[in-house]
Amino acid sequence: MGSVHMQSSVYTVEDTAWTIAVQRSDVLRPLSEKQRLSLCEVNEAARLLQISIPHVYRLIRKLRAEQTTSAMTLQSPGPRKGCRRLPPHIEQIIDQAIDRFFMKRERLTLKRFYGLFVLDCRAHGHVPPCFNTVLSRIKARDLKTTVRRRNGKACVEAGFHQIQGGLEAERPLDIVQIDHTKVDLMLVDDVNLAVMTSLSQRSIRAMRCGMLQGRLWVRDHHVWCRECVREALLEGDEPWEQRSWRTGATVTCERHRRFLEEACPRCNKIGKGCLFLSDKGRVQPLCAVKGDKINLWGDALDDQLPWGLTIDRTISRCVNALSIDLCRSLVGQTLRAQWRGVSRERRLTTIIEELTLITLITIDYLPRPQPPLYWMLEQSDWKAAFHYTPAMLPTSLATGIIMLASVVLSDHQFFEDRVFWDPSECQVACEPLTPETYVMWLHPKVRSWGRQIISAPFGV
Structure with a gap:
């Protein structure tokens, strides 16, 4: 469908543009x-x-041709907003494919859907349009209809149901509104917070990753799953961060079976707050360094795991099981699986x-410990309470350590001759990963310590 040029008139021009057009007409009409x-x-x-x-000469020629003041209005280059330039049969193929x-x-992913659309378009003998063109057609659909057909009627009722009544507060903090104005913060301890929120101190401690030591498992920067952020942008036009991504126990996305990313695709920096910036009351996928939007619709660069490790369906299930139990151990809940050395006195973390x-x-590789948190200052020797956790490491190294732990702490007979690694880093993963090979790879000063960990009986 070709674009149609519409002549400007007093009814289609904004007030500012019309004022400029009148000024140009008053100056250039005597010259024309x-x-x-x-x-x-x-x-x-x-x-x-x-x-x-040169612009003056162009406006004079245009005024001589049209003889109207609206001819002097500002003209933006390119096609008008909402104009579709694809042929009708291509538009029909896109609608049918959607x-x-x-x-x-x-609920196919956008990448998978676009691949099927390309095959369907080529089967009809047409050149497929680009990805952004197809994405714009999907966003043009009614969001409520899209959610109903992809997620079901129950999800539509939960997300689009109109709430009846008004806001009536019956107690303090019953209604909380978000204000992005910068103010001074006052820290409240667990006792006063429990009184104000009517929650138990145990529930509040669980929301804070359990014990004080569990706060070392909280990452100090954002990580994300690219597929999850894409779906959030498609449904709500905001990149929402999941709570599980903040803990160092989570290294992969269980739903999409892919590694979590931490480097900004735009500036390639870590810990700058990119992708989850607040702009005009909404969370926007912006780069904090360069200030422009981040494109998440391309393929991510897969981080290579250390020691030649690769992840498949079997090892992915074991890693997810360990991640779930680590999160449960942080808040003092019962574990779902059995791991070596776990007991009531000795936690999985x-x-x-x-x-x-x-x-x-x-x-x-010993990263330099960061300055202690405020809760560590209360202890006489904070270095004795400090421990290295996967949350302090790059995601690729943390994933490798979690994978090693999921194998050596579980029943190794289940992984016999199924997981290979390259401890010498000779670019060929040809050695089976077993507790014995892991212990032999360790430094001689910590080899007996590692053997004691992996030879412990399974916990209850």
Whole structure:
């Protein structure tokens, strides 16, 4: 469908643009009525209108042709907003593909849907349009209809149901409104917070990753799953961060089976607050360094895991099981699986912290401890309470340590001859990963410590 040029009129022009058009008409109309123009007159018109001399000649020719003030309005280059330039049969193929593949309960990802659309378009003998064109057609659909066909009627009722009644507060903090104005903060301890919120101190401690030591498992920067952020942008036009991504126990996305990212795709920096910036009361996918939007619709650069490790369906299930139990151990809940060395006196998080330390000693990589948090200042020797956790490491290294722990702390017979690694880093993962090979790889000073961890009986 080709674009249609619409002539400007007083009904389609904004007030500011119309004021500029009237000013140009008053200055240029006497010049348009003359047969010959002097250079002085053109220079004076360019000075009054603050435009270039060639632009003055173009406006005079246009005024002579149309003889209307609306001819002097500002014209934005390119097609008008909402104009579709694709042929009708291509538009029909896009609409049919959206109904056949995207508007289904299987909820195909955008990448998978676009691949099927390209095959369908080529099957009809047409050149497929680009990804952004197809994405704009999906966003043009009614959001409520899209959610109903992809997620079901219950999800529509939960997200689009109109709430009846008004806001009536019956107690303090019953209604909380978000204000982005910067103010001084006052820290409240758990006792006063429990009184104000009517929650138990145990529930408040669970919201804070359980014990004080559990706060070392909280990342100090954002990580995300690209597929999850894409779906959030498609449904609500805001990139929402999941709570599980903040803990160092989570290294992969269980739903999409992919590694979490931490480097900004725009500036390639970590810990700058990119992708989740607040702008005009909404969370926007902006780069905090360069200030422009972040494009998440391309393929991410897969971070190579250390020691030649690769992740498949089997090891992914084991890593997810360990991540879930680590999160439950942080808040003092019962574990779902059995791991070596876990007991009532010895938590799973403590074992992972020890495995992290001996692994870092083996590879000679000890990151410098950051200044202690405010809760550490209350302790006489904060260094004795400090432990290395996967939350302090790059996501690729943290994923490798979690994968090693998921194998050596579980039943190794389940992974016999199924997981291979390259401890010598010779670019060929040909050695089976077993507790014995892991212990032999450790540094001699911590080898007995590692053997004691992996030979412990399974916990209850």
